[in-house]
Amino acid sequence: MTPVRVAVACGGWKATAEVRASDRGFVVRIGGRDLPVEVREVRPGVGVAQVGGLTLQFFSARQAEVLHLHALGHTYAFSQAGESVAPREAEGGDVRAPMSGVVTRVLVEPGQRVQAGQGLYVLEAMKMETVVHAPRSARVRRVLARAGDQVEGGASVVELEEEP
Amino acid sequence: MVFAVTQPPPFSKVLVANRGEIAVRVIRACRELGVRTVAVYSEADASSPHVVLADEAVCLGPAEPAASYLNIARLVDAARATGAEAVHPGYGFLAENPEFAHACEEAGLVFVGPPADVIAALGDKDRARRLAEAAGVPVVPGHPAADDETLERAAQTLGFPVVLKAAAGGGGKGMRVVHGPAGFREALASARREVRSAFGDDAILVEKYLEGPRHVEVQILADRYGAAVHLGERECSLQRRHQKILEEAPSPVVSPQLRARLGEAALRVARAAGYVNAGTVEFLLDRDGRFYFLEVNTRLQVEHPVTELVTGVDLVHAQLHIAAGHRLWLRQEEVAWRGHAVEARVYAEDPERGFAPSPGRILLLREPHLPGVRVDSGIQEGQDIPVQYDPILAKVVAWGPNRPTALARLTQALHEYVLLGPKTNLGFLRDLVAHPAFRQGEVSTGFVEQHFGAWRPAPPRVEVAALAAVLLAQTKPAPAAVPARAPDPWDRLDGVQLP
Numbered sequence: 001m002t003p004v005r006v007a008v009a010c011g012g013w014k015a016t017a018e019v020r021a022s023d024r025g026f027v028v029r030i031g032g033r034d035l036p037v038e039v040r041e042v043r044p045g046v047g048v049a050q051v052g053g054l055t056l057q058f059f060s061a062r063q064a065e066v067l068h069l070h071a072l073g074h075t076y077a078f079s080q081a082g083e084s085v086a087p088r089e090a091e092g093g094d095v096r097a098p099m100s101g102v103v104t105r106v107l108v109e110p111g112q113r114v115q116a117g118q119g120l121y122v123l124e125a126m127k128m129e130t131v132v133h134a135p136r137s138a139r140v141r142r143v144l145a146r147a148g149d150q151v152e153g154g155a156s157v158v159e160l161e162e163e164p
Numbered sequence: 165m166v167f168a169v170t171q172p173p174p175f176s177k178v179l180v181a182n183r184g185e186i187a188v189r190v191i192r193a194c195r196e197l198g199v200r201t202v203a204v205y206s207e208a209d210a211s212s213p214h215v216v217l218a219d220e221a222v223c224l225g226p227a228e229p230a231a232s233y234l235n236i237a238r239l240v241d242a243a244r245a246t247g248a249e250a251v252h253p254g255y256g257f258l259a260e261n262p263e264f265a266h267a268c269e270e271a272g273l274v275f276v277g278p279p280a281d282v283i284a285a286l287g288d289k290d291r292a293r294r295l296a297e298a299a300g301v302p303v304v305p306g307h308p309a310a311d312d313e314t315l316e317r318a319a320q321t322l323g324f325p326v327v328l329k330a331a332a333g334g335g336g337k338g339m340r341v342v343h344g345p346a347g348f349r350e351a352l353a354s355a356r357r358e359v360r361s362a363f364g365d366d367a368i369l370v371e372k373y374l375e376g377p378r379h380v381e382v383q384i385l386a387d388r389y390g391a392a393v394h395l396g397e398r399e400c401s402l403q404r405r406h407q408k409i410l411e412e413a414p415s416p417v418v419s420p421q422l423r424a425r426l427g428e429a430a431l432r433v434a435r436a437a438g439y440v441n442a443g444t445v446e447f448l449l450d451r452d453g454r455f456y457f458l459e460v461n462t463r464l465q466v467e468h469p470v471t472e473l474v475t476g477v478d479l480v481h482a483q484l485h486i487a488a489g490h491r492l493w494l495r496q497e498e499v500a501w502r503g504h505a506v507e508a509r510v511y512a513e514d515p516e517r518g519f520a521p522s523p524g525r526i527l528l529l530r531e532p533h534l535p536g537v538r539v540d541s542g543i544q545e546g547q548d549i550p551v552q553y554d555p556i557l558a559k560v561v562a563w564g565p566n567r568p569t570a571l572a573r574l575t576q577a578l579h580e581y582v583l584l585g586p587k588t589n590l591g592f593l594r595d596l597v598a599h600p601a602f603r604q605g606e607v608s609t610g611f612v613e614q615h616f617g618a619w620r621p622a623p624p625r626v627e628v629a630a631l632a633a634v635l636l637a638q639t640k641p642a643p644a645a646v647p648a649r650a651p652d653p654w655d656r657l658d659g660v661q662l663p
Contacts, residue, residue: 006636010623011516028633028634030629031626039635061528063585067635069631070528075584099514100521100523100524122357124361126512126551127337127358131354
C-alpha cells in the first residue's frame with residue numbers, strides 16, 4: 001500500500017504521522033521516529049496495542065470526526081487536524097453557543113447596537129447559567145433562537161454585523 | 165453499626181424521588197434492608213440505571229425538571245398509586261423543599277428527612293444564622309435576603325469582596341463572589357435567575373467573603389426522641405464554581421480537640437432547631453482554627469460516602485430507620501474513626517473551557533474495581549447524558565489506613581476509569597490529587613483558581629499519538645455523522661486494514 005499521511009490533533013497539540021502497512025501491522029513515522037504498531041482488538045473499541053516496545057491497553061470509540069481514545073490512564077479526543085471539532089466562538093459574524101443547552105433569555109433584538117462585552121443571550125445547561133457576551137461592538141443582524149429553544153454547542157444563536 | 169440489617173425492614177416500600185447516582189445509592193440501600201423500591205424518571209431518563217434497578221418505576225413527565233423531578237403533585241400521586249409508605253428525596257431537586265416534605269406528610273407518606281418546619285427554618289439561611297447565633301455558634305457577618313437596593317447598601321457596609329447566596333437551597337447555585345460595586349447589580353440579577361430556575365425562589369442574601377478559608381462540615385444523626393451524635397467532619401475545600409469536587413474525611417488540619425468542638429457546635433445548632441434524621445452543619449474554618457457557621461444541609465450530602473468509610477455507619481440505612489421512628493443505637497463515645505477516605509466527583513464537563521457542561525452519549529464505559537475503592541455511579545454505556553440536569557456522573561471514593569494510601573488508591577482508580585463520549589474532569593481530578601500542595605493537605609476554597617486557573621491536559625505520548633494515527637487511518641466515521649464537505653481525505657485510504 002502507499003503510505004497515508006494523517007494529521008493528528010488533540011486539544012492544542014498537533015503532529016503529522018505517516019502510516020505504512022508492514023508485515024506485522026503498521027509502521028508510523030511520527031516526530032522523526034519510525035514506530036512499529038500492532039493492534040489487536042478484543043472487541044470493537046477494546047484492544048491491546050504494541051507501539052514501539054510499549055504494550056498498552058486501549059479503549060476507543062469513533063464519533064463523527066472524533067476518535068475518542070483512552071490509553072495509559074488518559075482520555076483523548078483525537079481528530080484529523082484541519083477538521084473543526086470544538087465549536088468556534090464568535091467566528092465571522094456569528095456568536096455561537098459555547099455548549100449544548102437551552103436558551104433561557106435573549107437579551108438583544110435585530111438592529112440593536114451592542115457594545116463589546118454586552119450580554120447577548122443566556123444559555124443554561126446542566127443547571128449552570130452562562131451569559132454569552134458580544135465579542136466586539138457591532139449591530140445585531142439576526143437572532144436565530146428564542147427563549148426555550150434547545151441548541152447544540154457551536155450552533156449560531158446571534159449574528160452580528162459591522163456597524164454601517 | 166448504628167442499625168443492623170437484621171432488624172425488621174423500616175418500611176415495606178419507598179419511593180426514591182431522584183435520579184442518577186444518588187437514586188441508585190438509595191435504591192441499593194433499600195434493597196439491602198428488604199425494602200421494595202419505586203423509581204421515578206423523566207422521559208429523558210427512561211432507560212437510566214436507577215429505573216432498571218428499582219422494583220417499580222413511574223414516569224413523571226418531560227425532561228424539564230419543573231415537569232418531572234420538581235413536580236410535587238406528580239411525585240405524591242406516584243407514591244400513593246404504588247403504595248409507597250415513605251419518600252426518600254436524595255439530594256438536590258426537592259430534598260430541601262419544605263413544601264414537598266409537607267405535601268408528603270399531608271398525604272400520609274413518611275418523608276425521609278427532617279420535619280417540614282425544620283427544613284423551612286434551616287433552609288431559610290437568615291433564620292438559620294440567627295438560630296446558630298442564639299445557640300452560641302459564631303457566624304460570618306452578612307445581611308439577610310432583601311431587595312436589590314438594600315443588598316447593595318449592605319454590600320457597601322460589609323466591604324467588598326462579598327458573596328451572594330441563595331437564601332433557599334444549596335449546592336453553590338446562585339453563588340457569586342463580587343469584588344467591587346461595579347459588577348454587583350449584574351451578578352445579583354444573574355444569581356436570582358439561576359436560583360429561581362433551580363429552587364423556584366429567588367431570595368438572595370449577602371455575606372462578607374472570607375479569603376482563603378477551608379470549608380469543613382460536620383455530619384450529624386438525630387432521632388425523634390432527642391438523641392443525637394456527630395460523625396466528625398468532612399473537608400470540602402476543593403471546589404470549582406463553588407461546587408465541591410474533592411472531599412475527604414477526616415480533614416488534614418482538624419485535631420481531635422477541634423473535632424470535638426466542631427461536633428459540639430453542630431449538635432448545638434441541631435438541638436436548637438429540633439433536628440431529626442441525617443444532616444450536615446457547614447462551617448468555614450480560618451487559618452487560626454476559628455470556625456464560623458455557614459448553613460445546615462437538611463438532607464443526605466453528595467459526599468456522605470467518605471464519612472461512611474471512616475466510621476462504618478451506613479447513612480442511608482440510618483436515615484431510613486430514623487424516619488421509621490427507630491431509636492438511634494449509637495452513643496457519641498461509640499463513634500470511632502478509622503483511616504482516611506477521599507471522594508472525587510466525576511462530572512460531564514470540560515475543564516479546559518471553564519468547566520462548561522458536556523452532555524452527550526456515553527460511547528464506552530468501564531468503571532474501576534480495586535481494593536479500598538467504592539464507585540457510586542448512575543450511568544451506563546449507551547446512555548445519553550441529558551442537558552437538563554446536574555453534570556455529576558459518578559463518585560469515586562477511596563479508603564486507606566492513612567491519607568497517602570487513600571490518595572494512591574484514588575489516583576489508581578481515576579487512572580482506570582474509562583469513559584468515552586462526553587468530556588469529563590477525570591484528567592483534571594488526577595492532576596489535582598497529584599498537586600504537591602494538595603498532597604500536603606494545604607487546601608482552601610480558592611485552591612483551584614490559584615493553582616489550576618489555566619489547566620491544560622498534558623499532550624499525548626508519542627506512542628499514543630501513533631496508535632491514534634493508525635486508528636484514524638483505519639476507521640471511517642459513520643457516513644451520516646460526516647458533515648458535507650469538499651474533497652474527502654478518506655478517499656485516499658483504500659486498502660488500509662487492520663490485520
